[in-house]
Amino acid sequence: MDIVERSEVLVVGLAVRTSNADEMDPSRARLPTLWQRAGAPGAFAHVPGRLDENLYAVLTDYESDHHGAYTQIVGVGVRTVPRLPEGMVAVRVPAGRTLKVEARGQMPQAIIDAWQRVWKHTESGGTPARSFTTDLEVHHPAGADLYVAV
8 A cells, every 4th residue: 555645536427325334235235236337338428528438436425434334436537527417426536645555356356355455454543544535446457546535
């Protein structure tokens, strides 16, 4: 894990409210369906002003810590917030100091492993401490990079 300054990014995408406990129970998990929708061919083709071809996942509106509920938005980075396509939301991920964690290998296991490293850091009292404000995942051809707010 490295400490890096991350630039602001605007993301337009699809959102769900969930918790890690819900995601560990297949009957309550919402993220697989969200990612299936987001990964469908052309899911974001009608969003203008895209920054790149990456998928972005924003984790925000934390109820408390990694045990509480949060909102995840999966979408695309944009230059400006366009007129939103039906059913989509826009979120601004502020610039800030983050822990950068790389996820490489077979997905989704690589991203799960990366988050488990973050949770271990959090539970062990690692420094810097997480702020539980807004975290970002950037999914690209080589894997994903997590930017965890501290």
